[in-house]
Structure formats: C-alpha cells, structure tokens
Amino acid sequence: MFLSYVKQVTQLLTNFSRLCQKRRLFLKGTGQNGKVLPPKLNRRNAKNTRTLACWVSPKVKAKEVLMLFLSHYLLFPPQRENMVLLREGMCPGLDEDLVRRLRNAQVKTVEDLVSSDMEDLAQKCSGSYQALIAIRRVLLAQHAAFAVSGADLYDELLASTAILSTGNSALDALLDSGVYTGEITELAGGPGSGKTQVCLGTAAHVSHHLRQNVVYVDTTGGLSASRLHQMLRSQTSSDTEQMEALQRISVHRAFDIFSLLDRLYQLGGDGLRQEASGGSAKALIVDSVSAVIAPLLGSRHHEGMHMMSQVALALKTMAKDFNIAVLVTNHVTRSQEGEVRPGLGASWGHVPRVRVLLERLPAVGRPAIRSATLIKSSRRPCFLQAELDLESWSGCERAMSAKRTLDAAVS
Structure with missing residues (x-):
C-alpha cells in the first residue's frame, strides 16, 4: 500500500x-x-x-x-490509514483470539466487519454467528452516523442555548435579549468607541448578577482591574459579593497570535471547566482579535490568513463544544467610498454570528453615548440602530457626571 x-x-x-x-x-x-x-x-x-x-x-x-x-x-x-482497525477490547466479545482469526480471514477494520456476510464470516473464522451479530451491532452504534430529525435538533438547541444579558438594556434589545451561547458575537469600532468598556461591563454583569464564570483574554493591555472593580462597586456595596464576582473572572494576557492560539488550545482542552471556581465558564471574551491578527495580513498574506482561520476554528469549536457565549472585538476600516466597516476582511466576516458596529456620536455634553448598529444577525433585521450609554454599567460615574454638570450650570 x-x-x-x-x-x-x-x-x-x-x-x-x-x-x-x-x-x-x-x-x-x-x-x-x-x-x-x-x-x-x-x-x-x-x-x-x-x-x-x-x-x-x-x-x-x-x-x-x-x-x-x-x-x-x-x-x-x-x-x-483512515479506517478504524479492529483491536482487542473495542467492544464486548472482541477478544484477542477473535481478532486474530478475523485478521486471518482478511477482516482487519470495522468497515470490513460490518460489510461482511456474517454467516460466511462465522464459517471462515470458526466463530459464533450470534456473537458476530452482537459485535457488529455494537460497532455500528459506535462508528456509524445516524440521521437526526429537525425536531430533535431544535429540541437540543432549546435545551442547550442560554442568553446572557450584557447589563445594558439598549444593547440587549439590539442583540435580541443578549449574547447567545454557542455563538460568536463581535463588537467592531474605532479607538475610543467603547469596545473595551462594553466587554468589561458584560464581564462584570455576568459574573455578579448571573453568577457565571467568565474567561477574559486581553490582547491589547486595555483591561483595568480598578475599572472592573469600580463597575462592581456600583452594582453592589458588599465587599464579599465584589470579591466573589472578581473571582469568577479569569484573566489571561496574550499579545501575539501564537500566545493567543496557545491559550485558546489550552482552554479548549477542558481548560474552561477548570479555570474558575464554582463550575465551568459560560462566557469567553477576547479583546481584541484584530490586534494580533491584523499585523500578519500584510506582505505575509497567506500565513496571516492561515493563522486567522486557526483562531476562528478554535473560537467556534469552544463555543459549540463548551456551550459558551464568545464575545470578541475588532477594529474598523474604510472602503473606497468612505464607508466604515469591520476589519480583517471578508473571510473573517463569516466567523461571527452577530456583528455590532460601535461609533462615537458628536453630541455635546454626552461623551458616554455611542451609536450601535446591528450589521449582521440571523435573528433580527440588519442595520437596526440604538444609542448606548457606556455609564450604564457604572452608576457612580453617572452620578459624578451629573454633579459636574450641575456645578458647571451653577457657576
């Protein structure tokens, strides 16, 4: 061969x-x-x-x-090499002596066994017909692919899918109640558009209000522990609850594509179930994917595309296998017509199930307001818009902003 x-x-x-x-x-x-x-x-x-x-x-x-x-x-x-070889202990009744006799009869793989005539095979290997039938039934159950009805798939979807609120009512309404498990949701925007703020607010809300574990992968150094703690203090005055919420957030730093892939592979190997105390993680946040992928998409185009596909595959696999919600951020570019659109090209555009474009508004006196546009979704019409208040995750900041406005009006 x-x-x-x-x-x-x-x-x-x-x-x-x-x-x-x-x-x-x-x-x-x-x-x-x-x-x-x-x-x-x-x-x-x-x-x-x-x-x-x-x-x-x-x-x-x-x-x-x-x-x-x-x-x-x-x-x-x-x-x-692509066939599954018969070996001892593969199923009940398949012992070393029977495997040897089957090989002498030129039956070496599972495909050879299940496609053979059982009566003729029983005579060739001097084995029991009933035993071979039982072995064949077990091997078919282990290695054959069976059709699944649409109703069964829908029931499995309802049983496995969960919706995690982001903590911002306007963003939740735009996303059809929040981020969904088993999917990748992307936030795209330029510098200062509020991507990291939304990620921190979502992590704080999921860890405190929903009491679920969160894995946060920081690739830009933009994660601030004091800012995260400030958000939690605005949501609860209990120091114990604040510390418990912080313990549910596991932070990882990866500043290049190789570190990111290494971290994702470690998390994919049952690492998500061992990251945080009190159970498996329910949300994975990567801020941002473009920071480590975009530098590879220049002259080394083919290598960059390959690395990007590896990141996409790892994120999709983790979302499906661990039934978690994946939230990633991306930068933006401008087309020849001047239209703002998410970066990383058309190949990456097929990776996230939902894409939201964040933009700053030129409104005077409202620096925390952002425009959010739904540019891709399988559940809601595209190009829906909403105004997000980035201070909704931090009530204390809103109060301080109101106090500054009042002082300015008095003076």
Whole structure:
C-alpha cells in the first residue's frame, strides 16, 4: 500500500518536473524524457519535508513542491490509514483470539466487519454467528452516523442555548435579549468607541448578577482591574459579593497570535471547566482579535490568513463544544467610498454570528453615548440602530457626571 503511494507521489513530481522544464526551471536528478530520478525513498524519509526540499534545485521553490505533496496527500490519502482497525477490547466479545482469526480471514477494520456476510464470516473464522451479530451491532452504534430529525435538533438547541444579558438594556434589545451561547458575537469600532468598556461591563454583569464564570483574554493591555472593580462597586456595596464576582473572572494576557492560539488550545482542552471556581465558564471574551491578527495580513498574506482561520476554528469549536457565549472585538476600516466597516476582511466576516458596529456620536455634553448598529444577525433585521450609554454599567460615574454638570450650570 505505501509503496504504491510513493509511486503516485513520484509520478506527481515527474509531471511537476515537466512543467518546470517548460518554464525553464529544472530539478536535480532529471534524466532523459523528463523523468525524475529521486533518491531512494523509504517510509521514514518520505515523510521528511527536508528530504523533499533538498531534492529540488534552488531555482525552484521548495515550498511549491511541498504544497503539491501536501495537496496530493489530502486528495489521495492512503485509505487503510483512515479506517478504524479492529483491536482487542473495542467492544464486548472482541477478544484477542477473535481478532486474530478475523485478521486471518482478511477482516482487519470495522468497515470490513460490518460489510461482511456474517454467516460466511462465522464459517471462515470458526466463530459464533450470534456473537458476530452482537459485535457488529455494537460497532455500528459506535462508528456509524445516524440521521437526526429537525425536531430533535431544535429540541437540543432549546435545551442547550442560554442568553446572557450584557447589563445594558439598549444593547440587549439590539442583540435580541443578549449574547447567545454557542455563538460568536463581535463588537467592531474605532479607538475610543467603547469596545473595551462594553466587554468589561458584560464581564462584570455576568459574573455578579448571573453568577457565571467568565474567561477574559486581553490582547491589547486595555483591561483595568480598578475599572472592573469600580463597575462592581456600583452594582453592589458588599465587599464579599465584589470579591466573589472578581473571582469568577479569569484573566489571561496574550499579545501575539501564537500566545493567543496557545491559550485558546489550552482552554479548549477542558481548560474552561477548570479555570474558575464554582463550575465551568459560560462566557469567553477576547479583546481584541484584530490586534494580533491584523499585523500578519500584510506582505505575509497567506500565513496571516492561515493563522486567522486557526483562531476562528478554535473560537467556534469552544463555543459549540463548551456551550459558551464568545464575545470578541475588532477594529474598523474604510472602503473606497468612505464607508466604515469591520476589519480583517471578508473571510473573517463569516466567523461571527452577530456583528455590532460601535461609533462615537458628536453630541455635546454626552461623551458616554455611542451609536450601535446591528450589521449582521440571523435573528433580527440588519442595520437596526440604538444609542448606548457606556455609564450604564457604572452608576457612580453617572452620578459624578451629573454633579459636574450641575456645578458647571451653577457657576
């Protein structure tokens, strides 16, 4: 099986050599008639990318050959390696002796067993027909994919989905009651638009009022513990409740894409269930994803897109597998027509289920008011707008602002 696969790869590189000759590019070891004369391959060095790279002349980028090799592996992988091999203890009744007899009968994988005639197989391996039927039934239940009705999916959605309030009534109304678990919600806006303020307010509200654990990943250094504590003090005067709410918020810092991916992978490996005391986390906040992804989307476009897709996959997987609400922030750019839109391009636009654009308002005397526009949603019409009061999470700031206004009017 593997030798035939090596021959296929050799033929692939032969075709690539002919293409290179047409483009006046040459491969080392190219003989007559465009045939490639590769070094001796075996199972060990055939998987070594350095072997493939040194095979190619410096005039030809090794990356091109490697990408061809990987694409061929993805399109035509060895079929036997993708099948589940039968082994002892896989299910009741499948002992070492039966596995050996099945292999002697050329039944080596689960697919071989479930697709075989049980009567004929019982005669070949001198086994019990009833035992083979029972083993086949168990293996089908473990490895087969069964159709699920839409009603069952809807019932599962209702049982697993929760709505977490952000603590701001206007934002909750715009988001159809709040952020949903199992989804990614994005806040996009320029500097000073209030993205971090909304993230801090949501974390404080979820940890104190909803008594749920929150994981906060800071990539910009904008998280302020004193600001978070100030929000909690405006919501409760009890020091004990304030400390309990702070303990439910787990803070992580990641200032580059590799640290962020490493942190997300750690959290995805049951890390969310162990982060905070009192149960698993219900919300994940990343402020912001664009701060670590955008620097990679310049000249190194392909590498940046790959890293961005890894972050997107990790966030989606965590949202679904752990049934948590994911809230991320993004920067904004301007189109050629001058229209403000979220950053990271069209590829990232498919990642969040809900997108909200935050903008400053030029209103005099109302510095904490922001305009929020719903630009993507599967539940509500797009381009709905609302005015957010960023001081709604901090009653003490509102009182101080009113006092300053009164003092200015008196003077």
